[in-house]
């Protein structure tokens with residue numbers, strides 16, 4: 350099981366409490382961005398393009414705690430930037446643990462070995478490590494060689510020291526579903542508690558604009574990856590709602606819940622969600638009251654929302670569905686206990702994908718595949734996991 354029972358119980362009682370009080374809109378996870386600077390520069394990142402004077406700034410611990418108290422969500426995710434670069438990150442985590450918040454400290458793990466002694470293992474603290482796939486793919490996605498190896502080593506050490514460790518994976522157009530499945534196996538072998546996975550959002554500011562997934566291709570990709578989990582090998586644990594994963598696979602339809610994961614950062618409370626920046630509110634109450642929520646989500650017709658299937662908008666919907674009545678509860682339990690998703694068509698597509706090109710040069714449009722049956726001399730360039738593709742440069 351990916352999420353500990355105590356955390357599930359906290360979330361369940363919180364959601365029930367909100368529903369009993371008749372609250373229509375309530376937050377589940379506060380996305381607290383205490384800084385935007387990072388020690389990497391990933392091509393799909395929408396957070397590190399601010400000017401230098403913004404990148405230098407940190408939110409104070411006091412401001413962070415004020416936001417946490419105002420919001421009241423039972424879970425706090427700390428993305429960034431790279432939160433381990435924040436000079437008072439350990440103090441912030443200590444204060445959040447005192448408040449019994451379940452913390453997901455999102456890190457690329459480059460600094461984890463160096464900073465780990467600043468932290469104490471706790472059921473409230475999880476290091477959520479950014480890992481976008483197997484070694485070649487991850488290093489390409491984060492635009493630096495060696496990051497996968499360092500992150501894997503740091504995660505192993507954190508697990509050995511008794512910390513909760515999860516992974517956080519973003520998938521883009523052209524992802525190799527067979528490689529992603531092998532990556533999930535690798536992470537399980539590493540001993541992580543669970544994994545989180547989501548399609549990327551097409552940030553207007555991200556340098557790489559052409560590799561974001563559209564809705565239909567998202568369903569197809571996730572169905573190939575997450576179906577057919579039967580057999581002793583595919584015992585993957587996910588640290589997220591199984592109903593959200595079924596949504597990604599196209600097995601259920603949801604509308605976005607933009608207020609579910611509100612975002613607080615250097616500019617204030619970001620309207621309406623973690624991904625869009627349509628202004629800022631000074632207080633959480635103002636964010637909830639003054640945001641025109643009906644302008645967002647797929648049904649609103651807003652162009653920026655049409656292809657979005659990102660966890661920060663849809664995972665709260667899935668969690669709310671779980672606690673909406675017996676139907677949601679039953680669907681969640683069924684998925685957790687019996688969700689192996691046998692699907693012959695997905696299996697066939699997976700096989701076909703083995704003969705298609707994937708990997709850095711293909712993603713960049715710098716290589717093409719030799720057609721089946723082409724017996725001309727060996728390709729001069731191979732990409733992706735060694736020996737899996739025949740690509741000519």
Ligand code: SF4
Pocket residue numbers: 387388389390391393394395396397429430431457479491
């Ligand atoms: S590690 Fe995260 S914050 Fe840093 S550049 Fe990459 S995506 Fe952006």
Ligand code: SF4
Pocket residue numbers: 605606607621622623624625645646647653654655657658659661662663
């Ligand atoms: S659909 Fe995506 S971009 Fe639109 S409001 Fe929801 S989370 Fe934000």
